[in-house]
Amino acid sequence: MNEKQRLESQQVNSNNTDKKEEKDYSKYFQSVYIPPSMKHARRRGREEVKYHKDFEINEQFDGIGNGRKFYIRTYGCQMNEHDTEVMAGIFSELGYEATDTVEDADVILLNTCAIRENAENKVFGELGHLKPLKLEKPDLLIGVCGCMSQEESVVNRILEKHQFVDMIFGTHNIHRLPEILNEAYMSKEMVVEVWSKEGDVIENLPKVRRGNIKAWVNIMYGCDKFCTYCIVPFTRGKERSRRPEDIIQEVRQLAAHGYKEITLLGQNVNAYGKDFEDIEYGLGDLMDELRKIDIPRIRFTTSHPRDFDDYLIEVLAKKGNLVEHIHLPVQSGSSDILKIMGRKYTREQYLELVRKIKKAIPDVSLSTDIIVGFPNETDEQFEETMSLYREVGFEIAYTFIYSPREGTPAAKMKDNISMEVKKERLQRLNELVNELSREAMKKYEGQVVEVLVEGESKNNPDVLAGYTRKNKLVNFKGPKSAIGQLVKVKINSSKTWTLDGEMVKEEETAEVI
Ligand code: 5AD
Numbered sequence: 115m116n117e118k119q120r121l122e123s124q125q126v127n128s129n130n131t132d133k134k135e136e137k138d139y140s141k142y143f144q145s146v147y148i149p150p151s152m153k154h155a156r157r158r159g160r161e162e163v164k165y166h167k168d169f170e171i172n173e174q175f176d177g178i179g180n181g182r183k184f185y186i187r188t189y190g191c192q193m194n195e196h197d198t199e200v201m202a203g204i205f206s207e208l209g210y211e212a213t214d215t216v217e218d219a220d221v222i223l224l225n226t227c228a229i230r231e232n233a234e235n236k237v238f239g240e241l242g243h244l245k246p247l248k249l250e251k252p253d254l255l256i257g258v259c260g261c262m263s264q265e266e267s268v269v270n271r272i273l274e275k276h277q278f279v280d281m282i283f284g285t286h287n288i289h290r291l292p293e294i295l296n297e298a299y300m301s302k303e304m305v306v307e308v309w310s311k312e313g314d315v316i317e318n319l320p321k322v323r324r325g326n327i328k329a330w331v332n333i334m335y336g337c338d339k340f341c342t343y344c345i346v347p348f349t350r351g352k353e354r355s356r357r358p359e360d361i362i363q364e365v366r367q368l369a370a371h372g373y374k375e376i377t378l379l380g381q382n383v384n385a386y387g388k389d390f391e392d393i394e395y396g397l398g399d400l401m402d403e404l405r406k407i408d409i410p411r412i413r414f415t416t417s418h419p420r421d422f423d424d425y426l427i428e429v430l431a432k433k434g435n436l437v438e439h440i441h442l443p444v445q446s447g448s449s450d451i452l453k454i455m456g457r458k459y460t461r462e463q464y465l466e467l468v469r470k471i472k473k474a475i476p477d478v479s480l481s482t483d484i485i486v487g488f489p490n491e492t493d494e495q496f497e498e499t500m501s502l503y504r505e506v507g508f509e510i511a512y513t514f515i516y517s518p519r520e521g522t523p524a525a526k527m528k529d530n531i532s533m534e535v536k537k538e539r540l541q542r543l544n545e546l547v548n549e550l551s552r553e554a555m556k557k558y559e560g561q562v563v564e565v566l567v568e569g570e571s572k573n574n575p576d577v578l579a580g581y582t583r584k585n586k587l588v589n590f591k592g593p594k595s596a597i598g599q600l601v602k603v604k605i606n607s608s609k610t611w612t613l614d615g616e617m618v619k620e621e622e623t624a625e626v627i
């Protein structure tokens with residue numbers, strides 16, 4: 115019997131021996147919890163953002179993790195990946211050790227994503243798998259955090275159906291992990307701490323970064339765009355920017371520690387600085403300062419076309435360590451759909467922005483996000499997405515079928531498009547995405563590219579793998595000593611998503627892209 119079968123059979127055979135009895139916990143969290151609601155959202159922005167620069171773990175929690183191991187499973191976007199690094203940092207300061215097997219763990223956290231229904235289903239599936247482990251090891255703590263915890267319906271479902279869960283905490287409560295763990299050890303009840311407050315900015319949180327080559331740096335939190343399909347403004351709170359001096363200092367430190375690439379993170383990085391009341395300072399200003407730091411590559415994600423200003427384009431055109439790859443989610447090629455999505459730009463405005471970017475950075479590589487099957491999207495409107503994709507000449511896209519999210523305006527819209535049609539559209543779009551990616555990759559054949567070497571290739575330890583400035587994955591033959599370095603690789607052949615080549619010596623190359 116394999117491990118999976120063993121867990122499943124336990125699940126079937128076990129009686130409910132969860133440590134918690136059935137209780138109504140709602141009063142416990144509703145006092146601090148406000149579910150996704152546009153009414154509440156409209157009042158957004160009145161409260162001042164507080165900056166806490168003095169985060170430290172209360173000494174009463176010293177050693178709480180000694181002899182204990184933690185495991186965090188991360189779902190979703192890079193913001194979540196980075197939150198996991200922060201939680202790993204807190205665990206490690208508390209004395210916990212990391213483990214990469216759930217069976218070994220004394221605390222398991224699921225850092226969840228709420229962006230689409232299937233992301234949520236995965237988490238509920240995983241909770242089902244973890245239940246037998248909890249029955250076997252009653253002292254094990256299981257926690258659910260991340261975006262799903264910010265949804266009332268999810269919290270209710272866990273309270274009702276997954277009572278073996280010990281902790282639920284939200285995206286604004288990560289810094290409270292020591293207190294939450296402590297309470298979970300002491301309490302017989304599920305610890306639920308989900309603040310719906312718009313969120314403060316907490317500096318000096320500890321971090322255990324994954325690897326020492328590339329690093330994520332938050333520049334802002336939250337989103338005020340309220341695209342009608344999107345749950346993020348509700349799960350991540352209002353837009354609040356970190357102070358430039360804190361970001362610059364963090365990037366400088368990472369450079370000093372030998373990191374080679376920084377990705378600046380935010381749900382809508384182009385709104386960076388709009389919330390500052392004392393200074394006029396935007397993403398362009400920040401990039402212009404960061405480009406002077408001695409670190410080979412700086413990128414950012416995710417952009418919103420509406421806030422992408424001319425000054426930013428001007429700064430990006432200076433290149434240097436600012437890479438010529440921009441991820442610019444378009445979502446749809448139809449102005450009518452964009453309007454109902456609340457994106458606040460038209461097809462023409464998007465194309466105009468692309469034209470400006472290409473003029474300033476002729477070798478730019480553009481990627482995007484697209485949603486197909488938005489409520490009532492007609493065939494013609496979908497065709498407009500197809501034609502826009504070709505017109506821009508995107509090199510890659512993340513494509514999704516629209517997924518209704520409770521509490522968002524789009525979820526209330528009647529939809530006359532069948533799932534079958536939506537799937538067909540997705541397939542057609544993906545074929546186009548593949549075609550353009552193949553074409554873009556083919557152009558690299560015979561060229562020399564700069565690769566930041568990350569390690570051995572996943573499929574073949576004799577081959578190294580790394581990424582170009584434009585974020586293309588390159589597999590190539592080279593010495594292990596190249597790991598962590600920027601090297602030059604001559605591309606011999608291309609596939610749809612990857613390039614193959616061999617390392618060349620510095621002096622052998624004339625032009626590198
Ligand atoms: N359904 C489908 N895709 C969505 N996205 C955001 N919300 C939804 C939703 N409700 C997509 C958008 C966004 C990306 C991160 O996820 O394309 O850019």
Ligand code: SF4
Pocket residue numbers: 337338339340341344345346347381382418
């Ligand atoms: Fe969601 Fe739109 Fe904000 Fe992106 S900009 S996080 S899609 S609301």
